[in-house]
Amino acid sequence: MTRDLTVAEVRLTPVLVADPPLLNTQGVHQPYTPRLIVEVVTADGTTGLGETYGDTKYLELAGPLADRLVGRRVSDLNGLFAEAGEVAVDSSRVFGQVDVGGLRGVQTADKLRLSVLSGLEVACLDALGRSLGLPVHALLGGKVRDAVEYSAYLFYKWAGHPDGVAAEKDDWGAALDPAGVVEQARAFKERYGFTSFKLKGGVFPPDEEIAAVRALAAAFPGHPLRLDPNGAWSVETSLRVAEELGDVLEYLEDPALGTPAMAEVAARTGVPLATNMCVTTFAEIKEAFTRDAVQVVLSDHHYWGGLRHTQQLAAVCRAFGVGVSMHSNTHLGISLAAMTHVAATVPGLHHACDSHYPWQSEDVLTERLAFEGGAVRVSDAPGLGVELDRDRLALLHRRWLDDDGSLRDRDDAAAMRAVDPDWVTPAVPRW
Ligand SMILES: O=C([O-])C(=O)C[C@H](O)[C@@H](O)C(=O)[O-]
Ligand SMILES: [Mg+2]
Secondary structure, three states, rough: OOOOOEEEEEEEEEEEEOOOEEEEOOOEEEOEEEEEEEEEEHHHHHHHEEEEEEHHHHHHHHHHHHHHHOOEEEEOOHHHHHHHHOOOOOOOHHHHHOOOOOOOOOOHHHHHHHHHHHHHHHHHHHHHHHHHEEEEEHHHHOOOOOOEEEEEEEOOOOOOOOOOOOOOOOOOOOOOOOHHHHHHHHEEEEEEEHEEEEOOOEEEEHHHHHHHHHHHHHHHOOOOEEEEEEEEEHHHHHHHHHHHHHHOEEEEEEEEEOHHHHHHHHHHHHOOOOHHHHOOOHHHHHHHHHHHOOEEEEEEEHHHHHHHHHHHHHHHHHHHHOOEEEOOOOHHHHHHHHHHHHHHHHHOEEEEEEEEHHOOOOEEEEOOOOOEEEEEOOOOOOOOOOOHHHHHHHHHHHHHHHOOOOOOOOHHHHHHHHOOOOOOOOOOOOO
């Protein structure tokens, strides 16, 4: 049978997904967060799924980039990427330097395009795999492991969103001190079997966060631990934390903001540094690697530009002797499946990947992906191996349609102002 894998239609559906009140250095997560669900439909009726950020700046680009995909074959990804630079990006969306207002580093025109292209790429690979009867990992050269290990992503957290704020309830309880963090870690371990723990820091003064990591080390001896204050500390504070926690940390993640500060910290401590803030584009690699500023790059296929770029990044890291693992923002099961397929193909993945998925009680899939022993099994079913639940998609899209605009762009500082009207995103270094 000859298949026609020409893209006939791209469906773009923004949704709002429930999110618990997770604290970070900028504020707190809003009760709902935007994501974009991508469906690529081929002329012969195969549908591939993708997912990426759903904030307005990404939605603005998604239509024009999807238009460039229509009429191409799903296998013509290089052609799509080559042409994507012709799609204009509103200059008000671009910051050439490390964007303190975001937790994912610089915001360049290219990175915005790549963040959308990644959703289209994943959907094309899913469609291609479904059509050929091959899993996505096979299209990427084949898996080198059968399961991908993830770490428990611990957050300081309120028990619920503030009174008067419309929100879904969650059953995780509050975590605002070392005992609360340990209790949360136990729940992660019991529910999902995670054995690595990452604490999102930059929320409380460093001594409180040091105490929380010490409590984790006492409760889970020998388990890999990480602390990530999203660049909230000065070089001197970073060095002090590294000194105090050096014996229990697997790595310290973005203690200080930007490559020069990270290089200074790295030069004066033996604790490995990881980043998803100072190496977030190919252009940033040269300076960071030649200055030995980071020892582990946390890739994120969304903003690096997809699964093939993630493999390329892993190859560059390998060449420089730099470790690689994965960063995560709030995401749904389509992205977890995509992360798992690409991670399965990367040799030398020595650190458990991050995932927000356990925090998401809602999904657009007929069946949620499962963590067993802290890992997700690599699917050998055609494509990503996940199915869209159209009713769930319609429900979460309805929530997006009904929103007055206040939740369509993630704003953790705005959410914090519900309890602290004077709150502004703190300047860094904060401590
Ligand atoms: O640095 C990181 O790992 C992140 O920025 C991950 C997420 O953005 C997390 O901090 C969040 O959503 O609050
Ligand atoms: Mg990080």
